[in-house]
Amino acid sequence: DGGITQSPKYLFRKEGQNVTLSCEQNLNHDAMYWYRQDPGQGLRLIYYSQIVNDFQKGDIAEGYSVSREKKESFPLTVTSAQKNPTAFYLCASRDLGGTEAFFGQGTRLTVV
Amino acid sequence: DQQVKQNSPSLSVQEGRISILNCDYTNSMFDYFLWYKKYPAEGPTFLISISSIKDKNEDGRFTVFLNKSAKHLSLHIVPSQPGDSAVYFCAASEGYGGSQGNLIFGKGTKLSVKP
Secondary structure (H helix, E strand, O other): OOOEEEEOOEEEEOOOOOEEEEEEEOOOOOEEEEEEEEOOOEEEEEEEEEEOOEEEEOOOOOOEEEOOOEOOEOOEEEOOOOOOOOEEEEEEEEOOOOOOOEEOOOEEEEEO | OOOEEOOOOEEEEEOOOOEEEEEEEOOOOOOEEEEEEEOOOOOOEEEEEEEOOOOEEEEOOEEEEEEOOOOEEEEEEOOOOHHHOEEEEEEEEOOHHHOOOOOEEOOOEEEEEEO
């Protein structure tokens, strides 16, 4: 089945540690995105990539980093510089010639 | 500044009645609009979309209306069912097919459909 997979579903991190969230898609989509959801804040764009080895900052990129070494994969690293990392993180992909974006099931990150 | 606004955080509707969810946007370059439905702790799922060359798009119980001059779109659900209870996000992008990139989302409206 084609789709977009995020792992893990739940993640706990100690304050001051970096953590990497995985996102893999087998839809052959060119574009991939990372969003963050906080209560009452909707979905805010962290980073996006439209082609391998290239990515752009979104609205709230500070404290995050990404890589796009393969078309299928777009991992997000939440660094210790991110002040409020506890949130629900969503990865999405979209065909540049297509329409809607498809989302993964999300990763709930909690800093303890 | 928010480019996509959903001014009603919540909406409660009786089963069988119409649900109307509203969305306003400020960027006149947006020409493709989408609605997503989201349950707690899950990713959003695509519901329906409309391009700026249309003013209406219908899919079963769901209809989206676009008023470009007012920079306003709405999602109508008729008849509403308890399973429609979820958070609905409005999203917009410049360029059909994402050629200009990104989907900009509103903050969402939580719809509750009461039996």
